[in-house]
Amino acid sequence: MLPIWRVSWRNITKNSRRFFFTLTALVMGLTLTTAMLVADRTVKVTFAYYEELYAGSADYWIQSRDVTFQESAVKGVEEEAADVLRVLDKETRLMVGEDRDVPVRVTGVSKWETDLLKLPLIEGKRGGLVVPENAARLWKKGVGDTVRFRDLGEMEITGITGYTPWLAGPTDWDQAEGKSFRVMMDLRTLQEGLDLRGDISYIRWEQQGGNSLKRYEEQLAGTSLYIQPVVIDDLRNNDVDGLYSVFTLVSILSLFISGFIVFNMISSSVMERRAEFATMKALGYSAFHVGRLVVMEMVTLSILATILALPIGVWSADAFVAMLLGIFEDTMVYTLNWKGATLMSAAIGLVFPLMAAVVPIMKAVKTPIMAGIKDTEPRIKRSGIRYGAGGVFMLSGIVDHYAGTLLFLLGLILVFPLILGGMTRLLSPILSMLLGYPGTLSAGNIRANLRRNANTAAMVSISMTIVMFLGAVLASMPAGLEREIRETFGGDVHVQFEDPVDSTFILGDRHGIEDLAPYHEVLSVWKTNEGEQREFYLKGIPPGKEEFSLFSGYEGMVEPGHILLGERAFEEWGGEIGSPVTVQTPAGQKEYTVSGTVDTSQDGGYTGFVAAEEFTVDFGWDRSRTVMVTLKEGIDPDEFRSELREAYPTALSSITLEEDAITSAQSAFDGMNDVMLLLLLLIIGLSSIGISNTLLMNILERNSEIRTIRAMGFTYGQVRKMILGEGLLIGITGTLMGIIAGMMVIWMNDNSSMTGMPLIMPWDMMLYASVAGLLLTLIASGVASGMKGSKK
Known part of the structure; x- marks a missing residue:
């Protein structure tokens, strides 16, 4: 055996x-x-x-409401740390060529060999001047070459590092218009070059012993300094889920x-x-x-x-x-x-x-x-029950929930024998006209094994439906993002200064400005409803002018002690409106009552908004570093940015245009249509394998029938036409119903409160799907008709 x-x-x-x-x-x-x-x-x-x-390896970091502070101010805290890293961030200019300079943000660090500073070095060594590979590529510089700073003179590049959040900067010259390059050097070199001896922006340290956060807060009480735990939260910087x-x-x-x-x-x-x-x-x-x-x-x-x-x-x-x-x-x-x-x-x-x-x-x-x-084997017909259940499920598609879409698709599968039978009757005269008597036999063969053929056509249809829906989502997201950014960006331009400023004094009388509004933000640690620590930017709600709105979807004032959460932050928090959320603020740990969730383009919706008084009164920030600006009609934002850069060459940290935010958001979808087309071909190709498989089984089960009609004079070509006709009936029905079902699913989700954005009908995806579906159906039918069984 x-x-x-x-x-x-x-x-x-x-x-x-x-x-x-x-x-x-x-x-x-x-x-x-x-x-x-x-x-x-x-x-x-x-x-x-x-x-x-x-x-x-940092556990905490200390910052100042005044942006910079003297190193001596934290000596008492440093004595209790296992390791300390002092950091100073300053803006300057770097010469590229003989007549062009670009904004560069220099980070000075007190030590290089520490677990508090991890650099993915790809060339050279730490110490001296370290630049990221994107900057080195754009500047056409390498290790050993020199660069010239406006305030620091010439320096030799000692190391080139791969991507690191420490030195994230522009990747092309267009981005460099509104975003500073980043480099790193020794702290003392930067302090002495800018005559800022003893100044630092923040310190990070690795804790030693069991001192609590509250103990550190008590040590810093009465100063301009505040402390935050260091929390790793990658949700703040990406939204690929x-x-x-x-x-x-x-x-x-x-x-x-x-x-x-x-x-x-x-x-x-x-x-x-x-x-x-x-x-x-x-x-x-x-x-x-x-x-x-x-x-x-x-x-x-x-x-x-x-x-x-x-x-x-x-x-x-x-x-x-x-x-x-x-x-x-x-x-x-x-x-x-x-x-x-x-x-x-x-x-x-x-x-x-x-x-x-x-x-x-x-x-x-x-x-x-x-x-x-x-x-x-008993042959029990339960078509009535199947079609009735299918009809009920399809009608459930009107339910304003994702489950409604799933029930609609399930109902479509259940009623597909009825659909295929109807399409077969409808297309039978056309097949007979195109293929002759083999076309007539094709229709009869489809009806003879209707359940299996209908399941195959339903498989094609569901594939087409989902691909169309995904195409609609990907086509609609850039437009939805652009609309949301324009509604919640806040003005036309965001200007961030190196130090807190009186924005009215500096910008108020500049040519081209229609209006301006300062606003505050601070990186804060907060807790989810399950007690896990997260990190987002806590923002003060600016004056109640529509042009400076940073969110939508909430009407009324937000009282002190209350907070609005962006949609992603609210989802991650996991609580209910009216419940408290714990936030580590510059004034210490505080509980805010969640008043609602809002739609916002700020930080991808992973943020929180509190009343502006929280910053000015509770946090002690009477001045702001960031100013929102609206421009007069006819003023070009790019020209306005260039003028500001020339007027304040080293006083500005960043200048972000509304169009920059739109371009950056939409760039995430570049190439997605090509990827979707590839996936379309994979899915439709897989469905065509299903068609070939079904036709092959039909052929094998009808071997004796095929031999009989061949003996009666049917040619091999006529047999192939018969099988081709069966494949076309399955493929055309599946493709056509897939398009119709896809349009209905898009319409249902477009009118659903669950989707959150209007959907665009993907006419190009529909065309590609139809052509691919019919073409691959012909190939599948041709392959199946070439089987050994069809030649007997």
Whole structure:
């Protein structure tokens, strides 16, 4: 007797084409799943790495309401620290060429060899002058070359570092118009060069012993200094979860399609071998032995698909991570975190095909002995129940919830036999006219096995629907972001000074300014509803002028002691409106009552807003560093920025235009349409494999019929036309209903309060999907009609 695994291998490869289609579908589904899992883990670890790179081993840091302070002011605190890093940030200018200078923000550090400062050096050494690789590339400078500062003279570049939040700066010359380059040097060199002896911007230290935060606050009481814990919170600097969810949905859809193909394959195999199973039982084999044989076939297929898919998936994850991190302006380095994710994907690959084959396996187990003599399988029609349930589910789509969309799609699947039957009757005359009598037979063959063909067409339809919906979301997000930025940016230009200023005195009489308003913000630590520490910018609500609004979606005044949370911060907090949230402010730890959630473009919605009095009264900040400006009609913002740079060459930290914020936000979606087109081809291609698989099973089940019509004079070409007609009926119905369903899903979500933004109909995606769907249907039908069975 042959080993069971050899028997299983013979059974699943007996029909090589069906085996190839099923294996290919499984490999594609598992490849995408592996890529998504590895990419998710890698991106999260990469962001955490760069946050830790910035935080180092620091436990606390001290800043001043006056921006800078004397080193001697914190000697008492420093004595209790295990390690201390003093830092001074100052703006200056750097000469690029003979007649051009650019803004540069110089960071002076008191020591280089410390766990408080981690630099990913790629060339040269620490100490002296260290520049990021983007700046070195744009300046066309390398280690050993000299650069000339306006206030510091010439200095030699001693090291070049990769991306680090410490030195994040422009990546091209357009960004350099509103964003300063960043470099790092010795603290004493910077202090002496700018005649700022003893001045620092902040200190970071690693705690020694068990002193509490409250103890440090008591030591700093009565001074202009305040303390904050150092918290690693990568959510503040990135928001890729929504984007990643899109691709996760694609991987789930791929698994769904591949599972459907596996289900079809094993179902067909079980039906073909009913007599074989009946004979086995007649010879003394139990139901367990029959089930074990079929399970072993699926295990063999699963193992083979998993072995093939995992390395391809890891390779795909590398490309996917590069695409995701490419959204951000700086070049991030990463290492694929593939081990744990690959093990999880392997588990999915081994278990998922078995789950998809549960029903066919149970049918094989329950095969009666009499099945070897005649077809004893009961044929129960439950079409009425199926169509009724489908209709109810489709009507549930009007429910204003994401579950309504899922129920609508489920209902569409249930009523698809009715849809395919109707389309077959509608298209039958056209097929007969185009293909002749083979076209008439095609329509009859579709109706003869309506359930299976309808399921295949439904698979195509759902794929088209989801791809269209994703296309609408990606097409709408840039427009939605632009609208939100224009509504909540606050003026036309944000000007940030090096030191607190009387903005009215400095900017009030400048040409081109219509109005201005100062506002305060401070990086603060806060706690989620589960007690986890997070970090965001706490912002003071500016004067009640519509042109300076920083958020929307909340009417009325915010009283002292209350806070508004941006949508992302509110979601991460996890509490309810009216509940308290704990925030570490410059005045110490404080509980604010959450008055509501707001829509804002500030920090991607990961922020909080309090009354302006909180800063001026409680925090003791009577002056501001940031000023919002509205320009008079006809004033060019770029020219206004250039004039400010010339007027205040070293007094400004940054000048951000509204258009800069829009460009930066929309740049995250550059190339997304190309990626979606690629995913479209993958999904539609996977669906076409399903069509080929279904047509192949139809052919195998009708071998005797095909031989009969061939004996009656049907040519091979006519048989191919018949099969081509069946594929076209499935593909056209699936594509057409996918477009209609896609439009309905887009419309439902466009009118839903859950979506949060109007959706744009993706007409280009619809065209590409239709062409790809019909073209791949023709290819799939052509492949299926070329099978050996169709030539008999």
